[in-house]
Amino acid sequence: MQEVIQTQVSRHHENILQVLQSYYQLTKPRIILLLLITTSAGMWLASKGEVDPLLLLVTLTGGALASGSANTINCLYDRDIDYIMERTRWRPIPSGRVKPMDALIFAIALAITSFTLLTVFANLLTACLALSGIVFYVLIYTHWLKRHSVQNIVIGGAAGAIPPLVGWAAVTGDLSWSAWLLFTIIFLWTPPHFWALAMMIRDEYQEVGVPMLPVIEGDEVTAKQIWIYSLIMVPSTLLLVYPLHTSGFVYAAIALILGGIFLQKAWELLQSPSERDVARSLFKYSIFYLMLLCLAMVVDSLPVTNDMVMALSQSLPLGLL
Ligand code: HEM
Numbered sequence: 084m085q086e087v088i089q090t091q092v093s094r095h096h097e098n099i100l101q102v103l104q105s106y107y108q109l110t111k112p113r114i115i116l117l118l119l120i121t122t123s124a125g126m127w128l129a130s131k132g133e134v135d136p137l138l139l140l141v142t143l144t145g146g147a148l149a150s151g152s153a154n155t156i157n158c159l160y161d162r163d164i165d166y167i168m169e170r171t172r173w174r175p176i177p178s179g180r181v182k183p184m185d186a187l188i189f190a191i192a193l194a195i196t197s198f199t200l201l202t203v204f205a206n207l208l209t210a211c212l213a214l215s216g217i218v219f220y221v222l223i224y225t226h227w228l229k230r231h232s233v234q235n236i237v238i239g240g241a242a243g244a245i246p247p248l249v250g251w252a253a254v255t256g257d258l259s260w261s262a263w264l265l266f267t268i269i270f271l272w273t274p275p276h277f278w279a280l281a282m283m284i285r286d287e288y289q290e291v292g293v294p295m296l297p298v299i300e301g302d303e304v305t306a307k308q309i310w311i312y313s314l315i316m317v318p319s320t321l322l323l324v325y326p327l328h329t330s331g332f333v334y335a336a337i338a339l340i341l342g343g344i345f346l347q348k349a350w351e352l353l354q355s356p357s358e359r360d361v362a363r364s365l366f367k368y369s370i371f372y373l374m375l376l377c378l379a380m381v382v383d384s385l386p387v388t389n390d391m392v393m394a395l396s397q398s399l400p401l402g403l404l
Pocket residue numbers: 113114117118121170224236239240241242243244269273276277280370373
């Protein structure tokens with residue numbers, strides 16, 4: 084008897100765990116992680132390397148809840164095509180693990196919690212920016228553009244560029260040129276990031292009628308567009324150093340190296356647009372790139388880095404640094 088009860092209790096726990104896992108998957112957690120890294124970069128730059136830990140915690144939590152809400156509504160809206168595509172068939176809604184209505188309630192709850200948290204513990208601008216991220220991603224990208232325009236992710240990508248603005252606004256209560264530059268960098272990064280992936284899975288998008296660039300214009304045009312965006316993005320990352328003077332030597336060196344590798348991969352793709360492996364390599368690198376670029380911004384902004392660069396420059400005869 085006791086054994087039967089124990090088995091039932093452990094099954095019950097397993098079920099709860101599976102339900103929680105399904106809701107967690109709806110939020111697309113791995114994408115949220117990178118969005119939060121860009122938010123953190125905004126916060127560190129805005130506070131010149133001295134972030135209030137409590138504000139960091141609140142802002143990242145609010146940002147994660149907002150992104151989770153946006154991603155959940157995207158999963159809900161796209162459940163028809165997600166069911167057809169191999170890559171997305173096992174997501175919680177198409178596979179029947181979460182009911183559409185429950186997902187909607189979950190997304191609304193996340194959005195309300197995020198807005199409240201950010202308004203109370205950060206400021207209204209921060210809360211409104213996060214909310215505008217959800218609205219833009221859901222209405223402009225998912226509803227309006229994704230299935231209707233070949234420029235879907237260029238314009239829609241603006242939603243993904245909002246998180247650093249959220250971070251900046253949480254610290255200063257307003258937005259500066261540097262904040263808008265962070266927005267621009269991610270805006271320019273998105274087409275190479277996404278089109279490289281879309282080149283790998285073009286057939287799946289074609290099957291469900293989503294007009295991604297490689298489907299409509301083919302690999303050569305897409306590789307050329309990726310090259311152009313990369314060529315504008317990499318130099319734009321250096322504007323943080325000059326003329327904005329928000330970041331310094333350490334960031335400049337890292338941004339140059341990382342940017343050089345980005346351009347090399349985009350160039351390789353331009354040379355062999357139909358090579359899936361080259362596209363895959365650029366896609367994977369794009370994620371690594373943005374992560375490290377943001378990390379470089381954070382490290383560069385720390386007072387200890389500043390002290391080290393100063394000490395080093397004084398010990399060099401020409402004062403090169
Ligand atoms: C409109 C803009 C964007 C589009 C259309 C897009 C599209 C995608 C797609 C389709 C995937 C594959 C996901 C999967 O296999 O389930 C992906 C992966 C990823 N994206 Fe994006 N993305 C966009 C912007 C962003 C932004 C702004 C970020 C973060 C700053 C980001 C971070 C990531 C990460 C980290 C992954 C890898 C996730 C994993 O490991 O499963 N993306 N993206």
